[in-house]
Amino acid sequence: MSGTEALAGFALFVGFAAPALLRRARWPQRAPGVAVLVWLGLMLSFVTSLALAAHHLVEPEKHRHAGLPSLLHACGLTHLTDLGLSTAALVPALVAAWPLGRVAAVLVRAGRERRRHSAVLDLVARPAAGLPALVLDHQVPAVYCLPGRRRRIVLTRGALEQLPPAQLHAVLAHEQAHLTGRHHLLKAAAQGFAEAFPGLPLGTAGREQTAALLEMAADDRAVRHHARRDLAAALGTVAAGLAPGAGLGATGSPVVARVRRLLSPARAPHPLARCATGALALAVPLLPFLLTCGPAAN
Template sequence: MNAAPVLVSYTAAVGFVVPRLLLRAAWPHGCPALAAAVWHALLVSFSIGAALAAYNLAVPAEHLEAGLLGLLHSCGLQFRGGEPDPHTADQLAVALPAALGTALVVSFALHVVRARRVRTRHREAVDLVGRRSARLGATVLPYGIPAAYCLPGHRPRIVISDAAVRELTPEQLGAVLEHERGHIAGRHHLVLAAVQAFHSVFRLLPLARHAREQTALLLEMVADDRALRRHSSEALATAMYEMAAARTPKDAFAAGGHMVVIRVKRVLGPRKPPHPALWSFVAVVAVAVPLLPLLAACPPGLN
């Protein structure tokens, strides 16, 4: 028995159906860190499922005609000797998953290197133009609009405009700085690089598009939650509103941004954490989902 039909169906469900169900769920905004983990688990599961599906399509099951080469032969593609070569099928079975894995790894590395290069150039410019504030633990830039962002990674920086220092209250300023520290401490730039790498490889896939958008929003919520542990929701929401119109670098994490409306509603709304049973169930699902393609490829009792 060949597991290819099951694996193809599974990857199709993960890539097209599951993202819509997750977008309609209400719990992710209540537990953003866990929700981000679920999105990443889906990316890993889809990648493993796609690799295994490619392998099973290339490898013959009981007869060579059941494999991908047999399918191509039946569609009119001629092989040397008139029939597909089993050795070619074996090579193709290894090459397809290897190519997929290599594409994902290379894409991730390119995103990390490119973003690091951009942040390094920006950090050098910030150090030249701005002034370091030991009290704030940030670099203050001359800018007429309240703004704040961080440059994570090696030698991280928190950057804040002098307008924000002047116009925000001490509690609002503290909430903004704590938000940016949350991005740096959580190494959120690597999390985003992973979803961006997946999106580069599977650009037309709904899972790739929604995972990139939702992960960016959920990471902002994770940083918001860190700020709310020490500061009031009113202070954080007001500060976000004040900085909503500010422009920030593309590869930086900003306290404002186009997601402010959703975040402000969440910060000011009733904050009821998910039930422990739901939290535990979702955590188990996040761990188990990447293993499902392996179970589909090697079902119990399969000889």
């Protein structure tokens, strides 16, 4: 099997079959942070396989000799040391640049929306007494955060009035987890990939699952210091509130499933299993190189 055929088969599996398998799996809800890494790893491996396949199509594989120089040549990495741009280097670079450009566009668009919304908050919001948040004079209970340079947590007057102190602090901890974990960057990566490859199951499912898993990861971080029942009750109260497009809200994914997960938690995976899965997620983007550059491709 040639390197191009191996890469095409790998891309088909990652782009179409892997998302269906991962969506049916139960372990992601037990380790949402690791599952997000797996989804992003699959996306990166898909882009890597396309870029390498483009290189092999432009410059068909030649006879390989032993040694590091031939390995670099087979992978197309010798072009990285060239001062000039050749077609064999430019085509895979353009393939890789397309999804990266979409991710950058998502970040720019979200940053623009956050700045506009932040300017409105400067005019209409007020600091919440004794809380690290701003209050909007609105009766519908809602809580969300705005990431970025001017990180803010926003809640409405309705949430301030309807949530008991324990529930209020629990949902604020959820939003703080979004900010501390910089979840908006991970969400933007999944969104940009989905926009770069519209209709691809990996993009569609990855965007949906990443958003839901990030909410679960923030839930898990919040319940380290707050009662699960308090956070579950708070989610039920603020379920009607929606975050702006540039923000991350506590109700950003199906609330019923998250409340059920909080009230009936499954046993977390063993730390060794989590580490192994995380390592696998980091290694997945390297598999296309092994397929096309390893002994099996000779």
